[in-house]
Amino acid sequence: MRTTTALGCLALFAALAPTHDLGAQQVVTITVNGDRPGPRIDPMFYGLMTEEINFSYDGGLYAELIRNRTFRDDANEPVHWTVVKDGGADGTIALDRSPVPDTALTTALKLDAASVPANGRVGAANEGYWGIPARPLTTYRVSFWAKGSAAFRGPLTVSIETSDGASRWASADVPRITTEWKKYNATLKTGQLTPSTTNRFVVATRSPGTVWLSLVSLFPPTFKNRPNGNRPDIMELLAAMKPKFLRFPGGNYLEGPDFENRFNWKATIGPLEQRPTHMSPWRYRSSDGLGLLEFLEWAEDLGMEPLLALYAGLHIDRGANILTGDALKPHVQDALDEIEYVTGGTSTTWGARRASDGHPQAFQLHYVEIGNEDWLNEGTASYDSRFTMFYDAIKAKYPSLKIISTMRTRDSAFVHSRPPDLLDDHFYVNIPTALAQAHLYDAYSRGATKVFVGEWATNNPRAGDTSMMAFALGDAAWLTGLERNADVVVMNCYAPLFVNVNPGGRQWAVNLIGYDALRSFGSPSYYVQRMFATNRGDVVLPAVIDPLPKLSLDEIPKAPPPPAPTRGGAPAAPGRGPTGPTGPFDAVYVSATRDTAAGDVILKLVNVRATAQSTRVVLKGVPAVKPDATGEVITGELTAINAIDQPTKLTPRPVRVTNAAPEFSYELPAHSVTVLRLKTR
Numbered sequence: 171m172r173t174t175t176a177l178g179c180l181a182l183f184a185a186l187a188p189t190h191d192l193g194a195q196q197v198v199t200i201t202v203n204g205d206r207p208g209p210r211i212d213p214m215f216y217g218l219m220t221e222e223i224n225f226s227y228d229g230g231l232y233a234e235l236i237r238n239r240t241f242r243d244d245a246n247e248p249v250h251w252t253v254v255k256d257g258g259a260d261g262t263i264a265l266d267r268s269p270v271p272d273t274a275l276t277t278a279l280k281l282d283a284a285s286v287p288a289n290g291r292v293g294a295a296n297e298g299y300w301g302i303p304a305r306p307l308t309t310y311r312v313s314f315w316a317k318g319s320a321a322f323r324g325p326l327t328v329s330i331e332t333s334d335g336a337s338r339w340a341s342a343d344v345p346r347i348t349t350e351w352k353k354y355n356a357t358l359k360t361g362q363l364t365p366s367t368t369n370r371f372v373v374a375t376r377s378p379g380t381v382w383l384s385l386v387s388l389f390p391p392t393f394k395n396r397p398n399g400n401r402p403d404i405m406e407l408l409a410a411m412k413p414k415f416l417r418f419p420g421g422n423y424l425e426g427p428d429f430e431n432r433f434n435w436k437a438t439i440g441p442l443e444q445r446p447t448h449m450s451p452w453r454y455r456s457s458d459g460l461g462l463l464e465f466l467e468w469a470e471d472l473g474m475e476p477l478l479a480l481y482a483g484l485h486i487d488r489g490a491n492i493l494t495g496d497a498l499k500p501h502v503q504d505a506l507d508e509i510e511y512v513t514g515g516t517s518t519t520w521g522a523r524r525a526s527d528g529h530p531q532a533f534q535l536h537y538v539e540i541g542n543e544d545w546l547n548e549g550t551a552s553y554d555s556r557f558t559m560f561y562d563a564i565k566a567k568y569p570s571l572k573i574i575s576t577m578r579t580r581d582s583a584f585v586h587s588r589p590p591d592l593l594d595d596h597f598y599v600n601i602p603t604a605l606a607q608a609h610l611y612d613a614y615s616r617g618a619t620k621v622f623v624g625e626w627a628t629n630n631p632r633a634g635d636t637s638m639m640a641f642a643l644g645d646a647a648w649l650t651g652l653e654r655n656a657d658v659v660v661m662n663c664y665a666p667l668f669v670n671v672n673p674g675g676r677q678w679a680v681n682l683i684g685y686d687a688l689r690s691f692g693s694p695s696y697y698v699q700r701m702f703a704t705n706r707g708d709v710v711l712p713a714v715i716d717p718l719p720k721l722s723l724d725e726i727p728k729a730p731p732p733p734a735p736t737r738g739g740a741p742a743a744p745g746r747g748p749t750g751p752t753g754p755f756d757a758v759y760v761s762a763t764r765d766t767a768a769g770d771v772i773l774k775l776v777n778v779r780a781t782a783q784s785t786r787v788v789l790k791g792v793p794a795v796k797p798d799a800t801g802e803v804i805t806g807e808l809t810a811i812n813a814i815d816q817p818t819k820l821t822p823r824p825v826r827v828t829n830a831a832p833e834f835s836y837e838l839p840a841h842s843v844t845v846l847r848l849k850t851r
């Protein structure tokens with residue numbers, strides 16, 4: 171994590187008050203040179219970064235509804251499960267070391283029904299991830315592994331019902347449970363009902379005896395009906411961003427809290443009962459239901475290319491156990507195997523394994539990344555040697571793959587033995603820093619290694635679940651800088667992507683997309699990214715603002731030193747000092763690009779001030795400008811957010827321009843981000 175400053179929100183907002191310099195009403199001229207095309211913008215410029223944090227997959231994108239389905243979340247208690255005793259029945263539930271043979275399922279839930287009167291039941295109820303979502307006229311797929319005691323006659327009844335058990339939305343019987351472990355399936359169909367999350371899933375018996383359960387699963391319909399798939403509503407939010415790549419599996423989730431709990435991709439493939447699960451560094455257990463193949467299929471479903479981060483021997487354990495040299499060699503081989511799993515034909519060992527896992531077709535892969543933030547957790551000293559081992563092995567077998575370093579190439583303290591194809595820069599910054607850093611790459615040496623900005627966000631560690639409008643302004647200003655510098659910045663992705671907004675769901679502030687069990691929403695930052703990514707353009711055009719309104723140093727409080735990093739490691743990133751920016755800061759930002767195929771000039775305009783800004787747009791060197799132009803604008807109170815109950819309080823509204831011409835007037839609303847598409851033919 172690279173956090174440049176951490177100002178309180180009030181101070182940040184003070185920074186965005188009207189300025190004293192240029193009068194707010196002074197017209198500024200924005201001149202775009204259509205006949206002096208600049209750098210090409212990489213088609214993969216906008217993508218997604220993802221990892222298991224904030225209940226991103228379990229309790230998030232991954233559609234599984236049962237929490238602690240393999241009973242490994244806690245060593246002593248069947249957490250998220252409770253016993254159900256209805257109608258005078260008596261019984262217990264408890265964890266039991268009763269492994270399912272030939273699987274990774276080591277722990278079972280033992281359900282003892284001591285006595286069950288007529289019309290009674292004893293069962294186990296799962297609370298889901300802050301509730302089980304009940305939707306009308308919906309088919310849910312249930313599966314579980316079970317074995318019964320010799321005396322147990324069954325049946326088992328599965329149901330979705332209100333949390334108090336008063337109403338049952340759907341139920342089904344599984345008639346006979348044998349004394350040998352076996353997998354059972356059932357279907358639950360709801361009727362008419364009002365959608366709600368205050369529900370539970372119950373597996374129960376009406377006859378006495380003992381039953382052991384493992385890998386209890388409940389799936390609602392998924393995106394594209396993929397078995398073991400993703401939530402449609404969240405996938406649709408992502409699809410609307412038209413992302414071009416998916417950086418996975420992390421982030422810190424790649425490294426894990428320690429060696430045992432690194433992202434060990436081989437333990438995340440194949441049938442679910444063969445996946446042992448592991449602890450995420452974000453202090454909860456990952457089911458690994460969303461494993462390597464599911465990441466790849468997620469990318470495939472949205473037309474994204476995988477950008478595969480490879481485990482490189484570092485963990486979040488403060489440098490306690492960094493693997494280097496001979497100890498790292500098996501993991502270099504693991505990385506080669508992983509690349510083969512992704513890209514290999516079915517005649518290769520791991521390509522064949524992918525095929526037997528259900529995906530014979532190889533995936534396109536152009537980029538791999540060696541580790542994550544290796545300047546943290548004592549990783550710096552060994553990174554050059556670790557990078558070299560991976561680089562040599564990968565380039566020997568896959569010469570056309572581009573290899574990303576997580577550290578700079580500045581001098582011998584960093585990566586110097588091999589030339590990375592890209593370096594991954596990360597930025598979590600407050601608003602003044604985001605504004606200042608809109609110019610960060612203007613000064614970047616054009617001969618230096620090109621950049622992938624693999625994590626960035628305008629945020630405040632003390633802010634809430636999702637981004638607010640003020641952060642979205644910082645994001646937009648920053649993105650104009652990335653687009654303008656598309657000759658050195660090849661790709662970028664915001665982080666983190668997801669948060670479950672229920673109490674206890676979040677480990678990180680702020681995030682792009684929020685949800686509960688039933689509903690989801692995009693933050694203002696989500697909409698800004700959607701506006702930028704869906705209006706990328708393929709060539710940068712030079713654009714100048716004159717005069718350029720400024721925010722003074724007095725109006726942007728000087729940044730205090732950065733906070734201590736969340737988990738060990740060096741606080742300052744390579745090449746970054748500990749002090750914040752000193753201003754002055756631009757009040758208006760522009761990026762101009764061309765969509766060559768459509769013949770459009772695309773303008774992205776950001777006004778961070780609390781007053782409207784009149785502009786005169788001058789388009790030079792274009793064949794014509796049609797009077798009708800379209801676009802989108804998002805604006806709102808600085809503290810405004812979207813939330814579960816107000817999911818679309820802030821969204822872009824369409825813009826229609828009828829006076830577009832080689833020179834025309836346009837007013838930028840206060841606190842706004844605007845995208846305009848001007849037709850030149």
Ligand code: AHR
Nearest residue numbers: 171421422423543665666
């Ligand atoms: O995005 C949250 C975390 O920030 C990532 O896991 C890590 O790479 C960075 O420190």
